[in-house]
Amino acid sequence: MTTPTAPRPVLVVDFGAQYAQLIARRVREAQVYSEVVPHSMPVEAMLAKNPAAIILSGGPSSVYADGAPSVDPALFGAGVPVLGICYGFQVMAQALGGDVAQTGLSEFGGTVVDVCEAGVLLANTPSQQSAWMSHGDAVHRAPQGFRVLATTAGAPVAAFENREQRLFGVQWHPEVKHSETGQTVLEHFLYEGAGLAPDWTPSSIVDDQVALIREQVGSARVICALSGGVDSAVAAALVQKAVGDQLTCVHVDHGLMRAGEVEQIERDFVASTGVRLIVRDEKERFLTALAGVTDPETKRKIIGREFIRVFEDAQRQIIKDAGEAGEDVKFLVQGTLYPDVVESGGGEGAANIKSHHNVGGLPDDLQFELVEPLRALFKDEVRAVGRELGIPEEIVGRQPFPGPGLGIRIIGEVTEHNLDILRRADAIAREELTKAGLDQEIWQCPVVLLADVRSVGVQGDGRTYGHPVVLRPVSSEDAMTADWTRLPYETLAVISTRITNEVREINRVVLDVTSKPPATIEWE
Known part of the structure; x- marks a missing residue:
């Protein structure tokens, strides 16, 4: 062969x-x-x-x-x-x-x-x-x-x-x-x-990666870290095409997802791919590990470490379910992209801008061999590969959401209370952007809770001392560079009014108008 x-x-x-x-x-x-x-x-x-x-x-x-x-x-x-x-x-x-x-x-x-x-x-x-x-x-x-x-x-x-x-x-x-x-x-x-042919196409990428995955994995079992985002969904679909039912996807509900996302993953992704999916409820585990932590790099590394520990638990369960005759689970699939590698200092001499949880946040004693079929791709190439694989547009066209989830959109400690505040504000922003028909015009719109900041406000003729949230709408091709999206004032006004009216802990909504560089898209 x-x-x-x-x-x-x-x-x-x-x-x-x-x-x-x-x-x-x-x-x-x-x-x-x-x-x-x-x-x-x-x-x-x-x-x-x-x-x-x-x-x-x-x-x-x-x-x-x-x-x-x-x-x-x-x-x-x-x-x-x-x-x-x-x-x-x-x-x-x-x-x-x-x-x-x-x-x-x-x-x-x-x-x-x-x-x-x-x-x-x-x-x-x-x-x-x-x-x-x-x-x-x-x-x-x-x-x-x-x-x-x-x-x-x-x-x-x-x-x-x-x-x-x-x-x-x-x-x-x-x-x-x-x-x-x-x-x-x-x-x-x-x-x-140079005499080169234009043959780097979605179809050729799929063919190349399927062959490489089969060569790497052989007959071993594989588990995939399925976040529900574009990257992990496309990585999972590629591996499933290569090795079929040797793959089991594991979604870790770390308590850091946005409102309704866990249910969407269970419903939409399984329906579109037929993949075997295990959902692990690990909210308490992650919140306990993150208690008292405010440093963003430490957050990312804790989340990366706990992800791996959960997958090791899932590995033992899958082996147990397979019985003595079952193949061992040797491989872990991740939706790592080229920008993740570059920003984490893995781009052959690149500076470490921030450690992505699936690159710089992995523990040294990792028990798996990684399968990363998207590691050489930019985001738009991942979407093209996903469409080539027949993944529904509702998944392929979804705005990026970081693996560490809302944990890196809270400036300060990650607590159940802070997560609840941010989820409600985020849901309002997403709903109004969709109503305004802006989903396809922006790359993503992180909503950031400044949990360590309070400011004086007035609501109902009374003094408040609430938190601000930051809207961060950006336009980009691949997340390596980005510019802030000029949203209509009318849409911004509706979002601001609804958040401050419906999320009582928030009394100020601000807009981030910084490009990348000098800023990154996510605040942490």
Whole structure:
């Protein structure tokens, strides 16, 4: 039997760019698989990944500054197609013998690019086009053997290529939507320059993952952590397609769910998939473990630890039910996504922004081998895979909800009283957003209870000293970046009025109007 293999990646080498993740997304939009790696990764390690191509990202440094990130020139002689973008373009030029220096004319934002030769990258694009720039240095002379494709007022060499060596570069940011032909330039590199086919599709992802899951699991039994959200539902459906009734799903009612969600999971998911589902009522266990805890990282780690302990209990029960002849439960399925890995510091050199309960929160003595079929995917790709698997739109199109649930939407201690307050406020916000037809216009709308904050108010001619809640409506493609959603004032007014009228413990409703970055979507 042939061992299934993962697709060859296009590696996006991150030089500290704010857009590195965006480059990876744009490559995937071209239906080509991509991964982000740090510039500190040795060339040998990059090549060991058997990359189909390499893209060097932008970055904030000057290539000639002391300690500036660089790249081993051996990369350019390895026979792998390479595209340099912004700082990556300058690094490539310098490493191959070109000249990089300040021109005295920095370019930021929309910039006119004059095309002097189309070549591979700029074929069938306008001779003069707008592109998004962000640079103070510029390439003054291209390396020997390279053809100059474009110039700007501040960049004598704004694009070049050496088609024979399959080396290409642009000074601007083609991954940014403000670049008029940006996606076309990336696709020219991928399809023409690197000779890749657009075969990273939902159907191919399903086929690849089913084969990989079967290879990993064999005849062993598997349990799946089913939260009821999109990620765990799609992960469960993939594993069920691969190994059938070897899978048992376990939903842990940790007491941190929103109003009505446990019942919805039992009703809708089982009806749509026919999967075997066990529901564990563990409210008391989680609330006891979280008592007195206010630090968000500690909350996440406690929730992750207790999840695993519950699954270990479920494992013993499933083995007992199977009898002596039953296969052992060796594997735990999780709906871990690529953004979870990156934000938890698992993205090969990435910073730890926050530990997701299913990544940084796992205990060291984990008794299972993890099955994570979505670990390489962004959220929109997960939804596409779910639709390919035939999961109902009510589940696939659901707004994201974090695994730790309302536990990380309470700023302060997680108590039954605080959970009750937040559930009632959250239910009102969700109901009014649905009534206004806004469910598809926002990525999600966390409602955050500031349990550690009180403010003076007046209700019924009397003084109150209640809690504020924060509405956090955001728009996003994949949760790596987000902007706050401009909800209609009328809808905000109804939500605010209903919450303060119907949830007496709350006397103030505020709106979070911060993008990501600098903030994250969830407050904790």
